Amino acid sequence: MVRAQVLHGRVLDAETQQPIPNAQVGVADNRLGTSTNDDGRFVLSIPPAYQAARLTVALLGYRSHTQALPPLPGPELRIELKISPAALGEVQVTGLVEGIVREAVARIPRNNPARATQLTGFYRESDNDTIGRPRYLVEGLLTVFKPDYRQPGDDGDVQIRQVRKVDLRPAGQAVRIDWAGGPFIAQFGDFVHRRAQFINPRHFRDYAYRLGPGSSYAGRAVYVVAFGPRKGNSRADCEGQLYIDQASYAFLGAEWHYTAGGLRRARHSGASSRQLRVAYQPYAGRWHLKTVWWQTQARLPIGPPLNYFGEFLTTAIDTAQVARPGYVERAQTHDVFLRTTVAYDSAFWAGQTTLLPPAALRQALLDQPRQQRADSLFRRRRTGADSSTVGPAARPTPRESGRLGFLGRLSFGAAVGLFPLAGAGGELAVRYTPAGSGFALRGTAAVATPGPALATSFDYQFVLTKTLALRLVTTWLHGQFEGEGWQLGANYQRNLRPGHRPLYGRAGLAYIRQTVAYPVGTFDNPDDALRVAGTKLGADRLSARLQTLTEAVLPTLGLGLELTHQFELVADAGYLLHLRTRAQLQLDEESGFFLTRSSATINLPNADVDLRVNNQPTATLPWQPQHWLLSVGLHYRLRP
Known part of the structure; x- marks a missing residue:
């Protein structure tokens, strides 16, 4: 063989x-x-x-x-x-230099792949300290699916095939920020496919283009087009140079940096500089992405300065039998290479074509583990500990599981739904005149026949196991009725489609307290010493509302569809098993600093409260919670 x-x-x-x-x-x-x-x-x-x-x-x-x-x-x-400078030659340029760029953009469908292609590529990223030594280094072998270049809105997909890392940051460092960009610079750096701002006709008015000295590539004469913001323009994000083939008007590459305005508008606003260099190569009559070089510097409010470096290199091109990777196989934009548990190994890439690390990088990677082992040995000797285990095998080990472990178990969600109500409605009249007080409440209201109330909620979950989580939900009602409530319970979730985009079956059980209230007005309070149900209400103005307070057990069933590794679309149906429902009159202070305002609740019936519905004395309200509760929402995992 x-x-x-x-x-x-x-x-x-x-x-x-x-x-x-x-x-x-x-x-x-x-x-x-x-x-x-x-x-x-x-x-x-x-x-x-x-x-x-x-x-x-x-x-x-x-x-x-x-x-x-x-x-x-x-x-x-x-x-x-050998150097091969080339003059511009006898190329007729009848318009502005912008015309060359416009023609190159118009010829993208002719010069770049017109059907899907698959790139095999090598990826490397690091965060270097101020003297250039890596604080971490992560490398990966990728499969990059590229839709045809006539579809700039579709970035394609990336599949991570192999990955290794070395993490040399101090174990006791208080703040550890993973700046890791992941493998997606193969998409974000492909300025031709994405129609980057400086070659996008919608932004030509923001840029000035000028022709530089000509050069050559692979025997081809090229236009060197410098671009940057037009004078007085602050909307241009980039400044740099384009390389365009004179014969075919194909984009051969570009190098650029972000302007000050571009950095402010960029996704990572803490960056102080960002530079990119991108090149393309010919294969089978089309130009394919070859290399992306990306460097970002940032000084964040906490932690050391970040000097992020990433590069992608295409090592093989496949234009036949291109199949888009399935959901489980493709990487997500929030995946971070630093979470890999594969340690750095000099023989890891055996049989694969990768980009050789330069000698200075190899020496830095060698020196830092040596220094760590020497420091460990020195500490052991000072403390009298056995140093026999300190040796070449004592390499850095993954620390991801212990870092921010609590935060990694948190997830959040927001939902909208319907809270069930029923009743006959009617004319409400309430009178409250506490004995020995100058305060008097006389309010009326007309309540329409109640139906399901619109409910919005915010959901907090803490993961206990892969399938079980504790859950706290806060809920607000809107529309004819208002109200607040909360749920506390547990949620069970199981993937119904292993090996595909996850579809989760969900089951939960919670204890719920929910108010459903109807306002009856705002009233002057002449008594600054007023006490209601033991609570002092000394504000000049008091608002009043009649409400039901329901306590119930809430079992739920539902489904969750994973949109990305971090976002999940959820739908739940619950059935309220009522424990008890009380009618109440609630008074709230309306003046004064909102954090110091007080509320008081009076359970009905009460001797000081006269409640009438349709002019008939009663201690119940003309609406009651029913059983079925529905909601649809979006859930976000802090760390997938």
């Missing part, structure tokens, strides 16, 4: 003999490929079917290099690239 062979190589400048980073290395018309690291080195896994193919190396501004693959395995291949 013939196995894949590994090609090691290094790309240098032919004149200066300096390493060339970011050069694109490919075989089989770039179907397989990689890029050089900061030292100019690359490693490329060559399957048997491609070992007779030709090797190409290209970089903007250099002459492309093509040769037959050398016998494998073999020594490191040395490749020298």
Whole structure:
């Protein structure tokens, strides 16, 4: 059986003999490929079917290099690239430089994939300290599904195939912020597919474009178009350079940074700078995403400064048999690589084409575990502890499970529903004249025949196990009636469709207290020493409402459909098993600072309260809660 062979190589400048980073290395018309690291080195896994193919190396501004693959395995291949500056040539530009960009945008369906493609790619991200040493490093092998480039509104999907990490942040650090961007820069950095602002016709009025000195890429002459905000314009988010093929008007790449206004409008508002560099490569007559380089710096109110670096590299392109990954397989935008439990391992990528880490990064990763082991050994010796277990195997271990564990169990939700009411309605009249007081309440109200009341609620859950959670719900009623209530109980949830988008069966049991009230007016209070049911109500104005207070047991059944790993659409039906319902008169202070206002509740019947419905004395109200309660809402998990 013939196995894949590994090609090691290094790309240098032919004149200066300096390493060339970011050069694109490919075989089989770039179907397989990689890029050089900061030292100019690359490693490329060559399957048997491609070992007779030709090797190409290209970089903007250099002459492309093509040769037959050398016998494998073999020594490191040395490749020298010669500079190839190119003038603009005799290209007729009849309009503004903006016209070149407009023409390139118009030709995206012709130059970029017109059907779905699948990229296999390597992803790396890190957060480096102020002197460039990584505080963490995470790497992954990805499958990236790309819809055709005529659909800029569909970013596609990403599937994480393999992942490893090293977390070198201090274990006792009080604040640990995961800045991890995840693998989605393969989507967010693809400015051609997304029609980034600086190539979006809707924003051309915000940008100024000018033509720079020409250059070449893979033997092609290119336009170098500098772009930035028009004078006096604050709506342009980006500033940088575009590289456009002169012959086909294909976008070959771009490099840009965010303006001050763009940073304020960006999703991560704490960033002080953000830069991107993106390149495309030709395959089968179309230009496909090759590399994305992303760097963000931020100084947040808490914790150390963040120096985030992420890069994506396409290592294989598949234009046939492209199937979008299923829900369970595809990553979500809130997934964070740092939660992986796979430790850093030098042999992890055996047999895979990845991007070599530069020598400085490899040395930093080596030095920091060594320093941690030395510090651990020093502490053990000072305390007299046994140091026999301190050695090469004492590498950093995952700490995610102990960090913010409490917060990871919290989830929240909001819902809208119907609270069941029934009754005949009628004319209400209430009189309350407490003995020995100057306060007198005389109120009337007309109550229409009650029906289900609109209810909104907010739900807090604390997960005990994978299927069981404690639940606290606060509820408010709106419409003809008002009221407040709460529920306290437990909720059970089980996935009915394992292996697919989760559909959960839900069952719950709670104790509920809910008021249903009807206001009867606001009244002057001449008695600043008024006491009602033992509560002092000294405000100048008091409002009054008649209400029922229901206590019940509430069993519920429902369904939950997972929209993303963090958001779930839920629908529940409950049946109120009434324990007791009381009629009450409630008085509330209406003046004074709201945090110091008091309320008092009088249970009916009461000797000081005269209640009449349709002019008939009574101690009950013309509405009563019924049994069925329905709600639909959205639930959010703080940490999936």
